[in-house]
Amino acid sequence: MSLQYPALIxxxxxxxxxxxxxxxxxxxxxxxxxxxxxLAVAAYSSVxxxxxxxxEGVIVYKLGGWDPPMGIAYYVDHLNGLVxxxxxxxxxxxxxxxxxxxxxxxxxxxxxxxxLYVLMVTGLLGIVVTxxxxxxxxxxxxxxLTGYGLIAMGGGRGxxxxxxxxxxxxxxxxxxxxxxxxxxxxxxxxxxxxxAGILPDLYQSKAVMAAFIICMVGVWIKMAFFPLHAWLPNxxxxxxxxxxxxxxxxxxxxxIYVMIRLILxxxxxxxxxxxxxxSKPIVWLSVIAIFMGAILALKERNxxxxxxxxxxxxxxxxxxxxxxxxxxxxxxxxxHIANDALMTLCVFLAVGxxxxxxxxxxxxxxxxxxxxxxxxxxxxIIGAISMIGVPPTxxxxxxxxxxxxxxxxxHYGFMVALLFxxxxxxxxxxxxxxxxxxxxxxxxxxxxxxxxPEPMDEAPVTMxxxxxxxxxxxxxxxxxxxxIVNHIIEFAIPKGLV
Amino acid sequence: xxxxxxxxxxxxxxVSLLITPILASSRAPNVRExxxxxxxxxxxxxxxxxxxAVLKGAxxxxxxxxxxxxxxxxxxxDALGMLFALVxxxxxxxxxxxxxxxxxxxxxxxxxxxFVFFALALSATVGVAFSANLLxxxxxxxxxxxxTYPLVTxxxxxxxxxxxxxxxxxxxxxSIGIVLPAMLICYNMTGTLEFSMQGIFxxxxxxxxxxxxxxxxVLGFAKAAIxxxxxxxxxxxxxxTPVSALLHAVAVVKVGAFSxxxxxxxxxxxxxxxxxxxxxxxxxxxxxxxxxxxxxxxTQDGLKRRLAFSTIGQLSYIxxxxxxxxxxxxxxxxxxxxxxxxxxxxxxxxAGAIFVATGKKNISEMVGIGKRxxxxxxxxxxxxxxxxGLPPTxxxxxxxxxxxxxxxADQMPMLLVLLGSSLLNAAYFLPxxxxxxxxxxxxxxxxxTIQEAPxxxxxxxxxxxxxxIVLFFYPTLFLNLAKLAIGG
Numbered sequence: 001m002s003l004q005y006p007a008l009i010x011x012x013x014x015x016x017x018x019x020x021x022x023x024x025x026x027x028x029x030x031x032x033x034x035x036x037x038x039l040a041v042a043a044y045s046s047v048x049x050x051x052x053x054x055x056e057g058v059i060v061y062k063l064g065g066w067d068p069p070m071g072i073a074y075y076v077d078h079l080n081g082l083v084x085x086x087x088x089x090x091x092x093x094x095x096x097x098x099x100x101x102x103x104x105x106x107x108x109x110x111x112x113x114x115x116l117y118v119l120m121v122t123g124l125l126g127i128v129v130t131x132x133x134x135x136x137x138x139x140x141x142x143x144x145l146t147g148y149g150l151i152a153m154g155g156g157r158g159x160x161x162x163x164x165x166x167x168x169x170x171x172x173x174x175x176x177x178x179x180x181x182x183x184x185x186x187x188x189x190x191x192x193x194x195x196a197g198i199l200p201d202l203y204q205s206k207a208v209m210a211a212f213i214i215c216m217v218g219v220w221i222k223m224a225f226f227p228l229h230a231w232l233p234n235x236x237x238x239x240x241x242x243x244x245x246x247x248x249x250x251x252x253x254x255x256i257y258v259m260i261r262l263i264l265x266x267x268x269x270x271x272x273x274x275x276x277x278x279s280k281p282i283v284w285l286s287v288i289a290i291f292m293g294a295i296l297a298l299k300e301r302n303x304x305x306x307x308x309x310x311x312x313x314x315x316x317x318x319x320x321x322x323x324x325x326x327x328x329x330x331x332x333x334x335x336h337i338a339n340d341a342l343m344t345l346c347v348f349l350a351v352g353x354x355x356x357x358x359x360x361x362x363x364x365x366x367x368x369x370x371x372x373x374x375x376x377x378x379x380x381i382i383g384a385i386s387m388i389g390v391p392p393t394x395x396x397x398x399x400x401x402x403x404x405x406x407x408x409x410x411h412y413g414f415m416v417a418l419l420f421x422x423x424x425x426x427x428x429x430x431x432x433x434x435x436x437x438x439x440x441x442x443x444x445x446x447x448x449x450x451x452x453p454e455p456m457d458e459a460p461v462t463m464x465x466x467x468x469x470x471x472x473x474x475x476x477x478x479x480x481x482x483x484i485v486n487h488i489i490e491f492a493i494p495k496g497l498v
Numbered sequence: 499x500x501x502x503x504x505x506x507x508x509x510x511x512x513v514s515l516l517i518t519p520i521l522a523s524s525r526a527p528n529v530r531e532x533x534x535x536x537x538x539x540x541x542x543x544x545x546x547x548x549x550x551a552v553l554k555g556a557x558x559x560x561x562x563x564x565x566x567x568x569x570x571x572x573x574x575x576d577a578l579g580m581l582f583a584l585v586x587x588x589x590x591x592x593x594x595x596x597x598x599x600x601x602x603x604x605x606x607x608x609x610x611x612x613f614v615f616f617a618l619a620l621s622a623t624v625g626v627a628f629s630a631n632l633l634x635x636x637x638x639x640x641x642x643x644x645x646t647y648p649l650v651t652x653x654x655x656x657x658x659x660x661x662x663x664x665x666x667x668x669x670x671x672x673s674i675g676i677v678l679p680a681m682l683i684c685y686n687m688t689g690t691l692e693f694s695m696q697g698i699f700x701x702x703x704x705x706x707x708x709x710x711x712x713x714x715x716v717l718g719f720a721k722a723a724i725x726x727x728x729x730x731x732x733x734x735x736x737x738x739t740p741v742s743a744l745l746h747a748v749a750v751v752k753v754g755a756f757s758x759x760x761x762x763x764x765x766x767x768x769x770x771x772x773x774x775x776x777x778x779x780x781x782x783x784x785x786x787x788x789x790x791x792x793x794x795x796x797t798q799d800g801l802k803r804r805l806a807f808s809t810i811g812q813l814s815y816i817x818x819x820x821x822x823x824x825x826x827x828x829x830x831x832x833x834x835x836x837x838x839x840x841x842x843x844x845x846x847x848x849a850g851a852i853f854v855a856t857g858k859k860n861i862s863e864m865v866g867i868g869k870r871x872x873x874x875x876x877x878x879x880x881x882x883x884x885x886x887g888l889p890p891t892x893x894x895x896x897x898x899x900x901x902x903x904x905x906x907a908d909q910m911p912m913l914l915v916l917l918g919s920s921l922l923n924a925a926y927f928l929p930x931x932x933x934x935x936x937x938x939x940x941x942x943x944x945x946x947t948i949q950e951a952p953x954x955x956x957x958x959x960x961x962x963x964x965x966x967i968v969l970f971f972y973p974t975l976f977l978n979l980a981k982l983a984i985g986g
Contacts, residue, residue, distance in 0.1 A: 385644065388674075389674070390640045390641075390644070391571075391633070391636065391637040391640065392565075392571065392637055397565060397566065400566060400682070401566075403678075403679070403682050404682055404685065404686055407682060407683060407686045408686060415679060415682075419674060419675055419678065419679060422674050422678075423671060423674055423675055426666065426670050426671075426674065430663075430666060434659060434662070434663075437648075437651070437654065438651075438654050438655075438656075438658070438659050441654070441655060441656065478565075479562070479563040479565065479571070480563065481563075481565045481566065482563060482564040482565045482566065482567075482570075483564075485566075
């Protein structure tokens with residue numbers, strides 16, 4: 001069966017979406033178990049696949065037995081093996097954690113929600129596993145269209161933000177498609193490996209350069225790279241908790257993966273960094289992205305929206321790291337895909353718990369939360385500390401590689417941006433913690449003996465356990481950074497990049 | 499040198515970390531405090547069990563995880579780390595007892611949180627002491643910053659919030675903004691961050707880079723409160739007194755000073771600093787802090803604030819001693835970690851005991867208090883002597899070695915600084931004691947009946963005061979550790 005893992009990863013969630021939509025009509029209670037089962041199969045397969053890749057190297061899976069370049073082939077190497085595992089695990093944990101909040105927020109739409117949820121995961125996993133540039137576009141649209149639905153489900157301003165996202169997302173996808181079209185004209189192929197084999201003779205061609213840049217811009221729109229970010233904050237803020245904690249950790253990260261795939265596999269580092277010679281300006285763009293993300297986050301008075309701006313800064317981390325043009329920076333970017341997905345999941349799950357209990361994420365809603373929800377806040381602290389970049393949480397180590405890459409590339413602007421963002425994160429998170437910790441101030445100043453604390457009112461266990469698992473993973477991944485880099489990421493980057 | 503691989507350093511760090519769930523879930527305060535004592539005693543025993551090996555010159559190492567190429571999260575117990583770990587862990591037992599007296603007498607809220615984070619802070623402190631490289635040290639340094647934040651802001655009022663902000667701004671701001679980039683630059687230059695006697699640099703690096711890195715690493719560890727990054731410490735006095743006593747006289751601030759020592763002796767190495775004449779730069783920065791802090795201390799009326807400024811000055815003694823780069827000076831600086839700890843914790847305990855018994859915080863309100871609280875004030879006197887550096891207290895030894903160190907290093911200005919500062923120390927402590935005992939009955943603000951703080955408050959301060967005196971007669975352990983630490 002392990003030979004079929006690449007197909008199972010996509011096919012099982014895809015088919016289960018059909019089953020879930022039927023189950024939604026018959027008996028809503030079946031939707032959740034089917035979803036979890038399908039995602040568990042996907043997670044199991046992708047972790048198994050990652051271990052197989054570690055043993056055997058690149059795995060090629062021909063869909064339907066058709067040979068590439070005519071047929072679609074799935075390629076799994078160390079790079080997407082890692083991303084697959086992260087995506088499927090995040091999706092699974094979030095599905096379990098968000099059961100209660102879905103029941104609370106839109107009990108009547110459980111069937112459609114889980115259908116879209118599983119389809120979106122199918123799309124994301126497909127983007128990562130496929131080795132075909134056009135197939136990637138199709139899956140990109142699957143992920144995007146379901147994403148719009150998931151966001152709009154929140155009601156309130158959700159549909160409007162989803163519409164805005166739809167416009168931007170469609171433009172982004174069109175750019176990507178246009179770029180792929182150029183590549184197809186030039187090479188006559190859509191298979192990534194095939195294209196990569198043909199391209200080196202065409203590197204001086206203006207059309208190929210245009211293809212690369214157009215694809216890149218499309219991907220940047222999709223990943224909300226500043227200043228192409230405007231759709232993201234509202235879309236993620238007004239989405240229901242269950243959707244935002246799926247979309248926020250995964251979509252931007254999967255798009256970073258696509259960008260790195262473009263740089264490393266379809267094109268080569270030689271082309272991307274040397275022939276094109278745009279690395280420096282792009283790193284400066286990401287410096288601006290990091291600064292702006294951090295500054296814009298400072299002005300928000302809503303916890304969820306504040307976090308969305310942090311995501312924009314984090315996108316800057318990864319784009320910058322990938323474009324530093326050296327091995328260490330690229331290592332940092334790839335490592336940060338995994339780390340950022342996990343820590344974003346951690347903080348968004350925590351916010352989900354908070355919203356579940358206090359019905360809001362405005363700063364005023366957060367008063368006294370350390371007493372009311374100590375467990376949620378405990379996990380939130382770990383997520384926050386990881387985002388700040390404190391060892392031994394994983395966020396520190398990807399920052400370590402990114403800053404090292406900046407130093408080796410002599411790009412001190414990027415180093416300063418990363419440090420600035422860390423410091424701003426301290427301010428952002430401790431501003432939140434202060435509200436949770438001090439407010440409301442007791443009437444008796446000084447020693448405050450006579451506090452009448454609000455009783456504890458924690459989120460249900462099904463929400464807490466996945467949150468704790470994620471928080472623990474943050475620390476474990478941090479401690480195993482050495483192994484992850486040596487055994488996975490080291491092989492994900494071509495030898496040519498030093 | 500013999501190297502022993504043992505899990506003991508990890509256990510010493512973890513023992514107080516692992517009891518935090520038990521502490522947090524204990525319903526009865528007595529059970530909770532019993533567990534604190536169990537952990538504290540276990541910690542001391544684990545650490546003490548490593549002393550014989552260390553005294554024989556062996557090193558105990560344990561690698562937790564290889565995180566980045568060339569750098570692991572790794573413990574290494576050497577003489578200097580052992581000295582610091584012994585001091586902080588043994589004083590934790592005493593402080594736990596004192597905390598019980600203080601917190602219960604004042605009916606403080608959230609005592610469970612208090613004990614949990616105290617235990618966490620101690621884990622981090624011992625972690626710093628046993629770190630084998632700069633990355634591990636940074637890890638525990640940061641852990642300590644975050645673990646002490648809820649302790650500093652314990653009262654949860656607007657003043658605590660202001661102080662907490664200042665605390666984070668100085669401590670975390672410098673560690674992320676200054677230490678982290680300096681550490682990464684060192685790592686990218688040398689490929690390692692492992693502490694060793696000869697340092698990590700080849701010695702061929704440009705001098706300007708070295709100076710910048712040295713300043714970043716010395717000032718960046720702002721817990722050492724070297725001016726101009728000192729003002730978080732007086733602000734942190736808003737914390738309950740046991741916190742000020744153990745953390746802001748011993749653990750946190752000494753972690754800062756200890757980190758600076760590691761930077762000087764382990765990252766740069768004595769030889770490199772001597773060759774480049776960089777020790778003097780650090781000496782002058784520290785000397786400035788010593789004198790200025792003492793002068794400011796003279797003007798403070800709040801007893802805890804006066805103690806805080808005194809601490810700032812005394813911390814720079816440690817840095818100054820090692821930066822002299824002469825063997826005697828280094829021994830003086832290192833033993834000062836221990837000697838000052840016992841003296842200063844006594845003084846803080848006294849300040850807390852006075853507050854518990856009388857509610858007074860200011861020195862001007864303490865005239866004649868010696869007649870009401872004789873035991874406390876005698877202990878205060880002993881603590882003062884130790885900080886000033888007079889026999890029969892342990893503080894005498896460290897000051898003695900420091901003075902010899904200045905002669906050995908031929909640094910006359912530093913000698914004057916040390917002597918001047920001792921006079922200033924006397925000038926800001928002894929009047930407190932004098933006014934407490936010798937005043938006319940009209941001046942006295944207290945009635946002549948003896949009424950001490952609760953026994954849980956008084957017993958610990960007697961223990962530490964006696965400890966200060968014992969250290970005068972038996973300073974051998976700490977002196978030997980310091981001698982080993984400088985490689986002789």
